[in-house]
Every structure is written in structure tokens, then in C-alpha cells.
Amino acid sequence: GQNIDQPTEMTATEGAIVQINCTYQTSGFNGLFWYQQHAGEAPTFLSYNVLDGLEEKGRFSSFLSRSKGYRYLLLKELQMKDSASYLCAVMDSNYQLIWGAGTKLIIKP
Amino acid sequence: IAGITQAPTSQILAAGRRMTLRCTQDMRHNAMYWYRQDLGLGLRLIHYSNTAGTTGKGEVPDGYSVSRANTDDFPLTLASAVPSQTSVYFCASSDSGSGGTGELFFGEGSRLTVL
Numbered sequence: 001g002q003n004i005d006q007p008t009e010m011t012a013t014e015g016a017i018v019q020i021n022c023t024y025q026t027s028g029f030n031g032l033f034w035y036q037q038h039a040g041e042a043p044t045f046l047s048y049n050v051l052d053g054l055e056e057k058g059r060f061s062s063f064l065s066r067s068k069g070y071r072y073l074l075l076k077e078l079q080m081k082d083s084a085s086y087l088c089a090v091m092d093s094n095y096q097l098i099w100g101a102g103t104k105l106i107i108k109p
Numbered sequence: 110i111a112g113i114t115q116a117p118t119s120q121i122l123a124a125g126r127r128m129t130l131r132c133t134q135d136m137r138h139n140a141m142y143w144y145r146q147d148l149g150l151g152l153r154l155i156h157y158s159n160t161a162g163t164t165g166k167g168e169v170p171d172g173y174s175v176s177r178a179n180t181d182d183f184p185l186t187l188a189s190a191v192p193s194q195t196s197v198y199f200c201a202s203s204d205s206g207s208g209g210t211g212e213l214f215f216g217e218g219s220r221l222t223v224l
Contacts, residue, residue, distance in 0.1 A: 004151060033212070042199060042215035043152075087152070096167075097213075099151030 002026045004100035006088050011106045012078055020073045020086050020103045028093025034062050034073045035087040037102065043087055046073070075105075083107045111135050115200050115216035122190050122223050130185045130219045132200035140203045141183040142167075142213070143175060145196040152199065158183055190223045197221075 005023045012018040022032065031050040035043040047055045049064035049071075061074040073086055085102040092098055113134040122128050134141065139160045144152040154167030158177040172194060174186045183202075187194055198219045205211035 035213075042217050043213075044215070045212035048212065089152075096154065097152075099153070101149055101151045 002092060002098045004088055004090060004098055006086075006100040006103045008101070009104045009106065011108060012075075014078055014080060014107055014109050016078050017074065017076050018078060018105065020075075020088075020105070022071045022073070022088035022100060023069075024071070024088075024090045024098070024100075026090050026092040026098050029066070030091040030093065030095055032062075032064055032071055033089040033091070033097070034060075035089065036084050037087055038084045046086075078107050080107050080109070113200060113202055113214050113216040115198075115219050117219060118217065119220045120222070122187075122221060124191055124223055125189050128187045128190055128221070130187075130198055130200075130221070132183045132185070132216060133181050134183075134200075134202045134214070135181065136202060136204070136214065137180060138202035138204045138214070139180070140205060140211075141177065142201045142203075143173070143183070143185045144199045144201065145169065146199060146218075147196050155185065155198075187221075190221075192223045195221060195223045 003025045033048050034046040037043040047062035052065050055062045059076045085104045087102045088100040089097045116131045142157045143155040146152050153169045155173050156175040158164045161180045164175050200216040201213040203211040203213050
């Protein structure tokens, strides 16, 4: 079966950097997505990687290296408002999205 | 700008009752989706529609039906609700079919409790 693995929960300090990893086993690969979801709210799109490399959007970066097995979301200069769940999703060969259960990120002062 | 709107936001329902969750988008997106989100699990696709007039089954379609009479509306119906359908339901849309490479825009969710 298809599977997305990411840490269930992570804790970090305000102002620090955190890296959230995502591993996957899917039938094919047509891109990796990251979404942010605050408690009780809808997921919102953060980034998309289909080619190896780095996608940067302000304090958030997503990195993909399929050959080296690196897939992660990097959050810099953490702020309290970054406390949320971060969802990794992979698009398989049928262009269907397979979702991870999400990583709950807790930011402490 | 509304984006994508779901109704109701929350509902408690007796088992065996019929329920329709409404979803409307004003972005003229071709593709629409219904997901359920349960604690400890990733979003699971129930049904999808790549364009008006067509629908498809997702990962967990049993007990649910959808219709896509026009571009804007994509209602989800539970014909006879069961407690295992207690979940948070998200409607989403994108401007590419079959998920494509376009980002998904989500509604605010409908929290359904079946007793």
C-alpha cells in the first residue's frame, strides 16, 4: 500500500529553526506538497516540489532530493503563530494525493 | 471573495438519517474534492470531480455519494449515516483535474457527529 510517514509531534523554541521530514512509499511520484493546518481550521498550501531543489517562501523552505532521499520542510525564525500541524502529501502516478497524518509543531517561548 | 464555502459547519445526526453537506466555490475551478479527516490519520479522499458532470470514487467512497451538476457546487450525501462516519469533512477545489499540479483550496470544514 501507499504510505506517507512524518513525525507525529515536534517541539521547538521561538526564534529557532526546525526541520520536518517526510518519507513516502507511493506508486510513482508527481510532486510533494506541504500544507499548514492550524487547530480547528482548514489546511492551507505552503509549497510544492517536483524537481530536486529548494523552494523558499519567506521563513519557510521545502527541499527535495529524490536521489539522496531528502524531503523536508524547514521553518526558520520560529514564531508562536507557527504552532500548527504540517501535512506532507505526495502525488502518485495516477495524480492522486496521498496524505501523511501531519506533524504537530509546538512552539515554546 | 468567498473562495470555497461549506455548510453546515457542525452537525449532530442520528444514525440512519440522511445528510447532505454542501460545498460551493466561486473560483471557477474545474476540480473539486471531498476529504474526511480523522485523528491520527491523513486526509482521505472520499469522492472527486475533475469537471462538471463527472465524478469519481476516492479511497473511502462507501456510504457516500456526490453530484456535480455545475462548476460551483459539489454536495456530499450520506444516505444513511453510521457512527463511523463521525469525522471532519473538508471540501476542496483546484484548477487542475485529478489533483494536477495545482494547489488545493479548502473549505473551513464540516464537523459531523453521528450518534
